Amino acid sequence: MGTKHTEAAGKIEAYTHPAAGWGALKYVALNLWRERVSAGKYGTLFAQNQPDGFDCPGCAWPDREHSSTFEFCENGVKAVAAEATSKRVTNDLFSRYSVTELLAQSDYELEQHGRLTAPMRYDAAIDHYVPVSWDDAFALVARELKALDHPDQAAFYTSGRASNEAAFLYQLFARAYGTNNFPDCSNMCHEATSRGLPLSVGVGKGTVVLEDFEHADVIMIFGQNPATNHPRMLGELRDCARRGATIVSINPLRERGLERFASPQDPVEMLTLTSTPIASLFLQPRVGGDFALIKALAKRVLELDEAAVAANAPRVLDVAFIAEHTSGFDAFTADLQAESWDLLLAESGVPRATIEQLAQVYVKGERVIATWGMGITQHKNSVATIQMLANLMLMRGNIGRLGAGLCPVRGHSNVQGNRTVGIEEQPTPAFLDRLEQVFGFEPPRHHGLDVVATIAAMAAQKVKVFVGLGGNFAVATPDTEVTYAALRSCALTVNITTKLNRSHLVHGREALILPTLGRTEIDERQGVPQGVTVEDSMSMVHVSYGINQPASPDLLSEVAIVAHMAEATLGGGPGVGRDSLAWATYRDDYSRIRDDIALVFDDFHDYNARIAVPGGFHLPVAPRDLTWRTASGKATFIAHAVAHDTPISRARRRHGEQLMVMMTTRSHDQYNTTIYALDDRYRGVFGMRRVIFINQADLDMLGMKAGDWVDVRSVWAEGDEGNERETVRRADGFMLVAYDIPRGCLGAYYPETNALVPLASVADGAGTPTSKSIPVLLSPGVMPAGGGR
Numbered sequence: 001m002g003t004k005h006t007e008a009a010g011k012i013e014a015y016t017h018p019a020a021g022w023g024a025l026k027y028v029a030l031n032l033w034r035e036r037v038s039a040g041k042y043g044t045l046f047a048q049n050q051p052d053g054f055d056c057p058g059c060a061w062p063d064r065e066h067s068s069t070f071e072f073c074e075n076g077v078k079a080v081a082a083e084a085t086s087k088r089v090t091n092d093l094f095s096r097y098s099v100t101e102l103l104a105q106s107d108y109e110l111e112q113h114g115r116l117t118a119p120m121r122y123d124a125a126i127d128h129y130v131p132v133s134w135d136d137a138f139a140l141v142a143r144e145l146k147a148l149d150h151p152d153q154a155a156f157y158t159s160g161r162a163s164n165e166a167a168f169l170y171q172l173f174a175r176a177y178g179t180n181n182f183p184d185c186s187n188m189c190h191e192a193t194s195r196g197l198p199l200s201v202g203v204g205k206g207t208v209v210l211e212d213f214e215h216a217d218v219i220m221i222f223g224q225n226p227a228t229n230h231p232r233m234l235g236e237l238r239d240c241a242r243r244g245a246t247i248v249s250i251n252p253l254r255e256r257g258l259e260r261f262a263s264p265q266d267p268v269e270m271l272t273l274t275s276t277p278i279a280s281l282f283l284q285p286r287v288g289g290d291f292a293l294i295k296a297l298a299k300r301v302l303e304l305d306e307a308a309v310a311a312n313a314p315r316v317l318d319v320a321f322i323a324e325h326t327s328g329f330d331a332f333t334a335d336l337q338a339e340s341w342d343l344l345l346a347e348s349g350v351p352r353a354t355i356e357q358l359a360q361v362y363v364k365g366e367r368v369i370a371t372w373g374m375g376i377t378q379h380k381n382s383v384a385t386i387q388m389l390a391n392l393m394l395m396r397g398n399i400g401r402l403g404a405g406l407c408p409v410r411g412h413s414n415v416q417g418n419r420t421v422g423i424e425e426q427p428t429p430a431f432l433d434r435l436e437q438v439f440g441f442e443p444p445r446h447h448g449l450d451v452v453a454t455i456a457a458m459a460a461q462k463v464k465v466f467v468g469l470g471g472n473f474a475v476a477t478p479d480t481e482v483t484y485a486a487l488r489s490c491a492l493t494v495n496i497t498t499k500l501n502r503s504h505l506v507h508g509r510e511a512l513i514l515p516t517l518g519r520t521e522i523d524e525r526q527g528v529p530q531g532v533t534v535e536d537s538m539s540m541v542h543v544s545y546g547i548n549q550p551a552s553p554d555l556l557s558e559v560a561i562v563a564h565m566a567e568a569t570l571g572g573g574p575g576v577g578r579d580s581l582a583w584a585t586y587r588d589d590y591s592r593i594r595d596d597i598a599l600v601f602d603d604f605h606d607y608n609a610r611i612a613v614p615g616g617f618h619l620p621v622a623p624r625d626l627t628w629r630t631a632s633g634k635a636t637f638i639a640h641a642v643a644h645d646t647p648i649s650r651a652r653r654r655h656g657e658q659l660m661v662m663m664t665t666r667s668h669d670q671y672n673t674t675i676y677a678l679d680d681r682y683r684g685v686f687g688m689r690r691v692i693f694i695n696q697a698d699l700d701m702l703g704m705k706a707g708d709w710v711d712v713r714s715v716w717a718e719g720d721e722g723n724e725r726e727t728v729r730r731a732d733g734f735m736l737v738a739y740d741i742p743r744g745c746l747g748a749y750y751p752e753t754n755a756l757v758p759l760a761s762v763a764d765g766a767g768t769p770t771s772k773s774i775p776v777l778l779s780p781g782v783m784p785a786g787g788g789r
Helices: 021-034 039-047 074-084 091-098 100-104 107-111 134-147 166-178 193-203 210-214 232-242 267-272 290-310 317-324 328-337 341-348 354-366 383-394 415-420 431-441 453-460 478-489 557-572 583-588 590-600 607-609 647-658 698-702
Strands: 003-005 010-012 120-123 128-131 156-157 216-221 246-250 258-260 282-285 369-372 405-408 465-469 491-497 510-515 533-537 540-544 660-665 691-694 709-718 725-738 745-749 775-778
Touching: 074 775, 091 128, 100 405, 120 134, 134 465, 134 491, 134 510, 134 557, 156 166, 156 453, 166 415, 166 465, 166 533, 166 557, 166 590, 193 383, 193 405, 210 232, 210 328, 216 354, 232 246, 246 354, 267 328, 290 317, 290 328, 290 341, 290 354, 290 383, 317 383, 341 354, 369 383, 383 405, 491 557, 533 647, 540 607, 557 583, 583 590, 590 607, 647 709, 647 775, 691 698, 698 725
Parallel strands: 156 465, 216 246, 216 369, 246 282, 369 405, 465 491, 491 510, 660 745, 691 725
Antiparallel strands: 003 010, 120 128, 120 510, 533 540, 660 775, 691 745, 709 725, 709 775
16 A cells, blocks of 8 residues: 545545454444444344344355354445344435436435335436335336337346345246346356356356365465455455465455454454464466466466476376366367467466466365456456366366365355346256246247346347346446446336335336345245245355344335236236246245245255255255266366457557556445445545555556546447547546556446446456456546545
8 A cells, every 4th residue: 555645535544454353343333323223133133144044135155154143244234234224215305306316426325315115106207206006016017018019128137135036936927928138147247157167067156165165275266355245254264274274365456354364253363453364375467367377377287297297206187087077188288388478477467486386386285276256257258267267176186076176256145046046048948948847838948138238238229128126237237328328218117126226216218116125124924924045155055034124014025026026917827837827826925936946946856845954955066076067078178378369458559558457346345336335444445435546656657646636538449450449438536546456457446437348348258247357548637526435
C-alpha cells in the first residue's frame, strides 16, 4: 500500500492487522447495528448452518460441523443481518420517490432501505411503483407470457440463492411453457468450470470434499480471495497451515486474508492478539496470465520427470495413473515440449525462478488440491486455463485420491444446486427425455439463451418478457448502457426479491416487484413448516429451515410465487403433467417437489429421507471413484496453445504502454452486487468505492500520483487487424491508489466498472463476460459529485 490519503470521499490507509480477529467481531456488531437487527433476533446467528436451522444465504463453502455453535463468519452475518433487518420498504417509500429519483440513489443507498413488504406494479403515467394484489400480479405475468408470439420471447433468470425446490419448479414451469432460455448467475461466474471440466474429467463440478483438506499437503489457490468471498474457508486453511501443509496464493493482488488469519473462534489467538500465517508462497501473475503460468508449471514438471528418467531416479509423473486413467497424454507432452519458455514467461509475468520454486512445491506434494475462483473464470481463455489446470493435476494423479483434487469455489450459496436441478440453457437430451417421461409433456429441445445472449436478444426485441428469480440482473451484467437499454425495451420485467435494487428501476414497459421470504424466515404452508435444500461447492445437499417471523404477512415464498405464476399461465389439471402438474400441491408441500426431483435425477433417490439426516447427503462425483464420463471413458489431457492474437494484445499494439488491463473485484463490504457498506478494510480503503489499484511504477510512467482522480475508458475493437473498428466505453471519476499489483495491471470494484466490459467480450466456449481482463486507458479526471462513494 502506498501513501496514506484522506479525501472528502473517504480515506486510504494501510491495513496491518490479520484477517478476521477482533476486526471481524467489530464489524459483526456494526452490521447488526446498521441493519437495526433487534436483540431478539441475535439468536438467528446461532441457528445458521445448524441441523434444525437455516443455511447461510451467503457463500457456498460447506459446513464443517452442523453441531458447531459458531458456524458463521463476518460476511455471513452481513447476509443474515440484511435479511433480519428491521428496516422496511412500504408504499410510503414508493409514494415519496419516483423511479427516476430512486435511480439516482447509489446501490448502497438502495440496499439500506430494507426489506420489501408487498407486491408493486410500475405505473408509467406517474413514474411510480404502486401497490398491486398478488392475484393481479400473477394475472399480468400470465397475460404478457400468453401474448408472446413464441415462448422463446421470454427469458427466465435465476440467482444462485434460489433453493433446489424453487429452481426445479422454475425450470419445470418455463419448459412446460416452451423455452430453454435460462440465463443465470453461473453464466457470469463459473461457467468456464461447468463447460471446461466435463471434457477433461467428465463432470463440471469439483472433485473434493471437505475431508480432503485434512489430508492435503499442498493447496494451490488461484484467483481467489477467501477472506472476503468465503471467509469460513480461511478456518480450513488455518488448520491446514498449522499441521504443516504448504499453501500457495496465485493472484495478481496479494490479499491480506491469505497472509495472516486470526480465528474469532480461537480464544488463545483472540486474547493474545496472535494469528496464523496462511500462504507461504505468493505468486502474482499479470492479469490474464494464469494460463501461461499453469502451462509453464506443467512444462517444468515434465522437465523434472525427464531429468529423473535420465538420472534413473523415481519418476515425477504418475505414469501408472496416466496409462490406466487418461488419454491424450502424448499430444499434450509434445505441445509442452514445443512451447517457448520465453513466451510463457512474458505472458505469465512470473519469473522462471519463481515458477521453478512452485514446481518443486507441487512435485513434492503427495496430495494436492487446486482451488480457484473468478480470477480464473472471467477471461477470454478461461476454459483453456481450467483445462490446463486439470492437465497439471492429472500429471501426478491428483484427482480421485484422498486429499487431492479440483476445487472450484462457487459464490452464491446454491449456484451449483441450481445447475444440478435443471437451470441450464443447454440441457442434455437425457435430462429432457426424463422430464418428458416423468411429467408427460414434450420439453423444448433446442438450446436457449445465456446471460449475454439474453441481453442481445432483448436489445433486438427478440426477448420481450424478463423474469428474474432473485439477483440484480441490471447491475451484475456487463456493458451497462447496453444492458439498461435492453431491459427497457421489454414489454414486462418481473423481479422476485427480498430487497430493493437497481434492476427494479431499470425496467420494461410494465414491471412487477414481487417480494419473497428470505432463507432466515419461517415458511409455513397449511400449518406445516417447509424446508428447502441447497447444494454447496462440494456437492453436499442439506435442508434449511427459517426461524424468524416473516418481514411482512404479505410475503410469499419463492416456491409459492413460481407455482402461482405457472398456474396462472398454464393452468393445471389432467394431461398437463405426469398425472397433472399440480402447482397448488407443490406450493403447499415442498416434499412433493423433492419426490419429483428424485424421479428425474437418480442421484437424488430417497431425497426426503436423506435430508432428514443431520448434514444431509453427498451427491456422487464420478472422478472421486476414478470413473470418467468423457467420450473416451478416461480423463483427457487437452493441449492448448498460448493465444498470440487477442483483443488485449491488439489494443496494446495500438496504444503502447499506456494500455492497462483492468480486473474487477469485490470490496470486503460487498457480496456480489449487494453493497453492505463502503469499506474494504483489508485493502485499506475506507468510506469509498471509486478507486483504482495501480502499480507505483505505472503511476510514474503515466505522470500521475496516488490520490489523483482519473477517468477510465475501455478500448475494444471488432474485426480483423487492419480493418478493426474500435469502440469506447467510459467510467469517470476514480481515485488512484498505489498498490502491490503487477505492472500494466489495474484493479477496481464492480459494479462501478461493469460499464467498461463489452457485451461481445466473452470467454471462448463459455460465454462468460471477461470482467477480469478489460483493456483500458486512463486520463485525468475530477472527483465526482458525492465523492468516491
